[in-house]
Amino acid sequence: MEALKDKLESSFLVFENELNGEGEGPIHTRRREAFERFVKSGFPTKRDEEWKYTNLKPVLKPDFRVFVNDENTVDFSSIKRFFLNDVDTYKLVFIDGYYSSWLSETTHQGFDICTFSNMLTKYKDVAEQYFGKALPENEAMASVNTAFAREGAFIRIKRNVTVDKPVEIIFITTDHGVATLAQPRNLVVVEENAEITILERHQSLSEQPVLTNTATEIFALRDSRLNYYKIQNDAKTASLIDSTAVRQYRGSNVTMGTYSFGNKFIRNNLNFFLEEEHTESHMDGITVIDEGQTVDHHTLADHKVPNCYSDELYKGIYDANAHGVFNGKVMVHPHAQKTNAFQQNNNILLTDKASIDTKPQLEIFADDVQCSHGCTIGQLDEEAMFYLRSRGIPEKEAKALLLYAFANDGLRNVKIPALRKKLNRQIAKKLNVNLDFEL
Amino acid sequence: MKTEESYLEEVTASEYKYGFYTNIEADKVPPGLSEEVIRIISAKKQEPEWMTEWRLDAYRKFLKMTEPKWPNVTYPEPDLQAISYYSAPKKKKELDSLDEVDPELLKTFEKLGISLEEQKRLSGVAMDVVVDSVSVKTTFKEKLAELGIIFCSMSDAIQEHPELVQKYLGTVVPKSDNYYAALNSAVFTDGSFCYIPKGVRCPMELSTYFRINEAGTGQFERTLVIADESSYVSYLEGCTAPMRDENQLHAAVVELVALDNAEIKYSTVQNWYPGNKEGKGGIYNFVTKRGMCERNAKISWTQVETGSAVTWKYPSCILKGENSVGEFYSVAVTNNYQQADTGTKMIHLGKNTKSTIISKGICAGHSNGSYRGLVRIGSRAENARNFSQCDSLLMGNGCGSHTFPYIETQNKTAKVEHEATTSKIGEDQIFYCNQRGIGEEEAIALIVNGYCKDVLNQLPMEFAVEAQKLLAISLEGSVG
Numbered sequence: 001m002e003a004l005k006d007k008l009e010s011s012f013l014v015f016e017n018e019l020n021g022e023g024e025g026p027i028h029t030r031r032r033e034a035f036e037r038f039v040k041s042g043f044p045t046k047r048d049e050e051w052k053y054t055n056l057k058p059v060l061k062p063d064f065r066v067f068v069n070d071e072n073t074v075d076f077s078s079i080k081r082f083f084l085n086d087v088d089t090y091k092l093v094f095i096d097g098y099y100s101s102w103l104s105e106t107t108h109q110g111f112d113i114c115t116f117s118n119m120l121t122k123y124k125d126v127a128e129q130y131f132g133k134a135l136p137e138n139e140a141m142a143s144v145n146t147a148f149a150r151e152g153a154f155i156r157i158k159r160n161v162t163v164d165k166p167v168e169i170i171f172i173t174t175d176h177g178v179a180t181l182a183q184p185r186n187l188v189v190v191e192e193n194a195e196i197t198i199l200e201r202h203q204s205l206s207e208q209p210v211l212t213n214t215a216t217e218i219f220a221l222r223d224s225r226l227n228y229y230k231i232q233n234d235a236k237t238a239s240l241i242d243s244t245a246v247r248q249y250r251g252s253n254v255t256m257g258t259y260s261f262g263n264k265f266i267r268n269n270l271n272f273f274l275e276e277e278h279t280e281s282h283m284d285g286i287t288v289i290d291e292g293q294t295v296d297h298h299t300l301a302d303h304k305v306p307n308c309y310s311d312e313l314y315k316g317i318y319d320a321n322a323h324g325v326f327n328g329k330v331m332v333h334p335h336a337q338k339t340n341a342f343q344q345n346n347n348i349l350l351t352d353k354a355s356i357d358t359k360p361q362l363e364i365f366a367d368d369v370q371c372s373h374g375c376t377i378g379q380l381d382e383e384a385m386f387y388l389r390s391r392g393i394p395e396k397e398a399k400a401l402l403l404y405a406f407a408n409d410g411l412r413n414v415k416i417p418a419l420r421k422k423l424n425r426q427i428a429k430k431l432n433v434n435l436d437f438e439l
Numbered sequence: 440m441k442t443e444e445s446y447l448e449e450v451t452a453s454e455y456k457y458g459f460y461t462n463i464e465a466d467k468v469p470p471g472l473s474e475e476v477i478r479i480i481s482a483k484k485q486e487p488e489w490m491t492e493w494r495l496d497a498y499r500k501f502l503k504m505t506e507p508k509w510p511n512v513t514y515p516e517p518d519l520q521a522i523s524y525y526s527a528p529k530k531k532k533e534l535d536s537l538d539e540v541d542p543e544l545l546k547t548f549e550k551l552g553i554s555l556e557e558q559k560r561l562s563g564v565a566m567d568v569v570v571d572s573v574s575v576k577t578t579f580k581e582k583l584a585e586l587g588i589i590f591c592s593m594s595d596a597i598q599e600h601p602e603l604v605q606k607y608l609g610t611v612v613p614k615s616d617n618y619y620a621a622l623n624s625a626v627f628t629d630g631s632f633c634y635i636p637k638g639v640r641c642p643m644e645l646s647t648y649f650r651i652n653e654a655g656t657g658q659f660e661r662t663l664v665i666a667d668e669s670s671y672v673s674y675l676e677g678c679t680a681p682m683r684d685e686n687q688l689h690a691a692v693v694e695l696v697a698l699d700n701a702e703i704k705y706s707t708v709q710n711w712y713p714g715n716k717e718g719k720g721g722i723y724n725f726v727t728k729r730g731m732c733e734r735n736a737k738i739s740w741t742q743v744e745t746g747s748a749v750t751w752k753y754p755s756c757i758l759k760g761e762n763s764v765g766e767f768y769s770v771a772v773t774n775n776y777q778q779a780d781t782g783t784k785m786i787h788l789g790k791n792t793k794s795t796i797i798s799k800g801i802c803a804g805h806s807n808g809s810y811r812g813l814v815r816i817g818s819r820a821e822n823a824r825n826f827s828q829c830d831s832l833l834m835g836n837g838c839g840s841h842t843f844p845y846i847e848t849q850n851k852t853a854k855v856e857h858e859a860t861t862s863k864i865g866e867d868q869i870f871y872c873n874q875r876g877i878g879e880e881e882a883i884a885l886i887v888n889g890y891c892k893d894v895l896n897q898l899p900m901e902f903a904v905e906a907q908k909l910l911a912i913s914l915e916g917s918v919g
Binding site: 049053334335337347349350351352353354355356357358359360361362363364365366367368369370371372373374375376377378379 | 509816818831833834835836837838839840841842843844845846847848849850851852853854855856857858859860861862863
């Protein structure tokens with residue numbers, strides 16, 4: 001870990017030199033402050049309460065290359081499978097941290113769906129207003145991302161606009177023969193009464209270890225609506241650390257779906273900050289993992305004001321020696337009366353080597369609230385098994401069917417039928433079952 | 440009609456009723472902590488060599504440790520050097536009947552409503568009454584001796600049953616378990632010791648009362664309960680302490696050993712001085728309680744926590760043997776500026792082990808209550824089963840309630856359920872009662888009582904009554 005820290009420190013100096021005079025602007029000041037925070041805190045260890053169950057050491061061990069200089073080209077046919085093919089979408093494709101205009105489809109008409117670098121030069125006021133303003137300052141990995149923030153997606157939807165089709169954001173890392181670190185940075189601003197649906201995924205085409213340390217800042221202004229889906233189904237050589245922060249304003253409605261099937265290691269830090277009243281937040285997650293995989297979900301619903309609603313549902317199925325972590329935190333500040341906060345985490349372990357550490361946490365300082373959390377770890381219902389088997393369904397299929405139904409709840413807020421289908425197929429595939437129907 | 444706020448304000452304004460100070464001359468060691476002090480304590484208690492060594496070993500381990508910072512409480516760190524580690528009522532001599540007990544002391548108990556005579560005559564409860572660290576009176580000892588039950592003070596046990604003490608002391612809570620357990624191991628002055636022989640069902644509830652009396656003395660109690668194969672014992676512990684201005688430290692250790700097929704029921708009612716309305720003074724209650732269950736054994740913890748300025752307490756069960764059962768029932772009430780971080784640990788190691796956790800928190804005033812629990816299912820604990828429920832009831836908007844459940848599972852056959860809710864007393868519930876002619880005060884009493892019922896039901900009769908009384912004092916009038 002120390003080696004990587006040293007490397008990041010020297011890389012940061014190189015990065016600063018490349019900025020050509022922009023090094024004094026307000027944006028870079030924020031980067032520098034973030035980097036100083038990281039230098040001071042270092043990488044999180046198991047001694048940190050937030051990382052109690054997850055050891056970053058092996059994840060950070062490879063000798064990562066921080067900047068990739070040689071450009072590889074990727075043709076559409078090799079990455080076609082990562083897209084939603086049956087629906088028309090806006091596309092933002094990044095290859096090794098650089099925007100690929102060839103594979104993308106962007107727009108500036110009525111709303112902005114473009115790149116982070118574009119935003120930094122074209123909309124300085126936006127950058128100044130929003131960059132680094134959503135992510136919490138005490139998260140080391142998010143600080144590292146902020147320090148190196150240069151490229152990623154920028155999406156801004158103007159007031160009263162409903163975007164006609166979903167947006168797909170895909171980050172591809174190609175093979176460079178060495179371990180690679182990718183640090184995409186996204187900013188999403190949904191203005192008053194606007195609406196949009198976004199899909200995000202990170203894919204590695206490399207045989208080498210890839211660590212993606214991504215960060216996304218989302219601002220949902222008054223009465224806006226946002227659906228954001230993350231598909232985490234990367235190669236087993238890849239690791240992902242995702243820091244996402246959402247700030248919600250009066251009457252906004254945000255749904256965040258996190259679907260994790262792939263990768264060697266995934267850590268999601270998902271923070272919802274409810275800034276104004278009458279907001280609605282949904283967090284859904286499905287995790288189906290097996291051999292050698294770890295998925296760690298950390299969520300926060302920060303109720304600062306009265307009359308907000310948050311609902312969380314995370315489902316997990318763990319096979320082989322998979323390790324799952326769930327830490328859901330609900331904070332209700334004093335005066336945040338009439339808060340409704342719900343949280344549910346259900347898990348199934350399929351083997352004795354698999355393990356799950358879960359910690360649903362409530363911190364409540366207001367009395368007129370309704371908060372609850374539930375957490376279960378268990379097996380499939382034997383009676384349901386018997387029912388299916390008595391109707392001639394073999395044990396393996398019956399089991400898969402029940403698991404499939406168990407996980408399927410997590411798709412309740414997926415509003416694009418094509419995506420739902422894709423995810424359903426993914427779950428079925430991961431559970432190794434062939435279903436000739438769609439739930 | 441009174442509004443709920445004004446009512447709450449009124450009921451939470453009442454002062455601690457058990458705040459009085461008995462003037463008994465005490466034999467004290469000058470304040471401070473060092474190997475020297477530990478040797479003095481050990482010598483005063485005429486302990487054998489191995490015990491002195493055991494204490495010193497604990498002290499050396501203690502020196503390498505630091506005070507834990509993770510509990511969700513804030514308080515000025517107690518100055519361990521300012522505490523006198525030994526204080527015993529001076530007129531110590533062997534007593535055979537109650538008449539010989541210092542009348543001052545008897546008056547104290549009377550004020551607490553636990554007058555010895557009455558207890559002895561009416562309830563048939565044997566009590567090992569502890570005032571400032573030394574056991575003054577042990578009742579029913581002879582009666583229990585007939586059954587082979589050993590129930591005495593820890594110091595007597597060290598003298599008379601060294602083999603048992605040596606075999607079990609520190610096996611459940613090791614000397615280096617945590618900062619305060621290490622401190623306790625080094626300087627504990629007294630406590631209770633209980634041994635139930637094979638196949639014996641203890642005919643009465645065993646009970647101790649702890650009181651912190653002398654100003655400026657910390658109380659370091661050490662309790663060891665051993666239930667041999669197929670035996671049963673129900674053990675009660677209750678606490679009240681007089682009003683004190685400076686903070687007093689209480690760092691007790693309780694160890695339970697339930698051998699094959701044995702059952703231990705351990706009930707606590709804790710009502711130490713919680714500090715005044717501004718949060719000044721009050722007891723620090725940092726307790727380590729843990730039980731070890733062998734095959735088919737059962738340990739059940741029941742606690743009603745109403746006192747102390749700062750509580751830090753996690754009665755735990757290690758379910759080592761097959762089919763063993765652990766239970767934890769808790770009501771924690773905090774008011775004014777009290778802070779409580781309490782919960783349990785259920786460590787499932789054996790097959791078919793079961794555990795139940797019911798925790799009810801009630802927070803009022805500016806207090807903070809936390810539930811912190813761990814359920815760990817080891818990889819060999821086939822068919823382990825856990826059910827946890829933690830509910831919090833908030834009264835007024837100055838208080839806070841926190842839940843930190845840790846659930847770690849390494850076995851696919853485990854069934855673990857956890858649920859938690861936080862709410863206030865519903866207006867509709869009060870309205871329903873009002874409608875039927877039940878006044879606001881009574882309605883709140885009714886609802887809080889019903890809310891705690893799951894836990895209060897677990898207490899033995901004598902204690903249930905007292906527990907309700909203590910709840911009533913803590914929330915004054917809101918509990919009947």
